[in-house]
Amino acid sequence: MRYILRRLGFFIVTLWAAMTVNFFLPRLMPGDPAMAMIARFHGRLSGQSLHAMEAAFGVNTNQSLIAQYFAYLGDSLTGQFGRSLTFFPDTVSHVVFMALPWTLGLVGVTTVIAFILGTLIGMIGAWTRGGWFDSVLPPLFIILSAFPYFWIGLVAILIFSISLGWLPTGFGYTNGEAVTFTLPFIWDVVRHAFLPAGTIVITSIGGWILTMRNNMIMVLNEDYVRMARAKGLSASRIMFDYAGRNAILPNLSGFGMSLGFVVSGAILVEYVFSYPGVGYMMLQAVLNEDFPLMQTLFLFITLAVLIAILVVDGVTVLLDPRTRRSS
Incomplete structure (x- = not known):
């Protein structure tokens, strides 16, 4: 029983570390999904459309990084992964x-x-x-x-x-x-x-x-x-x-x-x-x-x-x- 508990603890810690790295890596890259979608339309989008896309892709520039992190953890646990850019407007799930x-x-x-x-x-x-x-x-x-x-x-x-x-x-x-x-x-x-x-x-x-x-x-x-x-x-x-x-x-x-x-x-x-x-x-x-x-x-x-x-x-x-x- 102790062996199983140790392995479960290792599983939880490793999964948390992987989710943390998975959160920060895309944010270290230049741009965001909404800007990539704008590039597809060659900039022919209004400000309201940009804000709508940011909300659809889960990119909220008004939130702090910590708030985005905890929102990301909550969304991941509930299966809310945002919308796909390639297959827009389908959800990622x-x-x-x-x-x-x-x-x-x-x-x-x-x-x-x-x-x-x-x-x-x-x-x-x-x-x-x-x-x-x-x-x-x-x-x-x-x-x-x-x-x-x-x-x-x-x-x-x-x-x-x-x-x-x-x-x-x-x-x-x-x-x-x-x-x-x-x-x-x-x-x-x-x-x-x-x-x-x-x-x-x-x-x-x-x-x-x-x-x-x-x-x-x-x-x-x-x-x-x-x-x-x-x-x-x-x-x-x-x-x-x-x-x-x-x-x-x-x-x-x-x-x-x-x-x-x-x-x-x-x-x-x-x-x-x-x-x-x-x-x-x-x-x-x-x-x-x-x-x-x-x-x-x-x-x-x-x-x-x-x-x-x-x-x-x-x-x-x-x-x-x-x-x-x-x-």
Whole structure:
């Protein structure tokens, strides 16, 4: 219980620090969202329109910095993030929650798939080290992970979309179709997600394979593994229950961080495939100087990473009894 309370305290303090930094960074940059919107209209706006935009974007020059800070904390806790400059007059909350399911479905699923496949391949490669499996698959995926995301994506588009015509070149679904939960629409979404998902898996699986293989080789030299072999236990039980369970523990922290960064999306992949996710939206926000949207996205990323770390800490406590003992 004391361990959980310590982690919760760390979570609260870190979240407060991140929100504080997130508040001051946009205010250290020149200009503000209202002025950026005026630049779009080449200054053809009245003073009343300027004040209306400042109120809409949450920029109140009559308040002190401290008052703005506490107003920002209150608005963040209640989900009031202002209006987006890029998608004006939509609110930032509406814009983010429209793109979030696409990123969670694409990057979240592919991150889990890459972790599971990489862990299994690394585990089997360490168990059969020196054999054909260990000599072919791990080096192949590690080499592929060295290629940039966007390069693999462009090659995939060239081969499977342009040359063979099997899959769409980009976007989340066919333009002009209504978003429904029918089987034809779901299949259309899956077809559009196949290439970006394959790109993410290919370029991220190598790291999981390498770390799991190294951890597994170290664990296989431990005394309790030798004892399990001496007792005549089956190879599958030794590999999964004795060696694999302990070798995977260092990888859980990295997996938790990866799950947290799912919210940020794979920016280059979503940009190459014009996928309507958070990563593509973040790039648009930066290019359009959309400070409210950038601020909200950074806050969501921080919150997701902290929650993922907190969950992974809980899973580690369940898997490793040593973490439950007091020093």
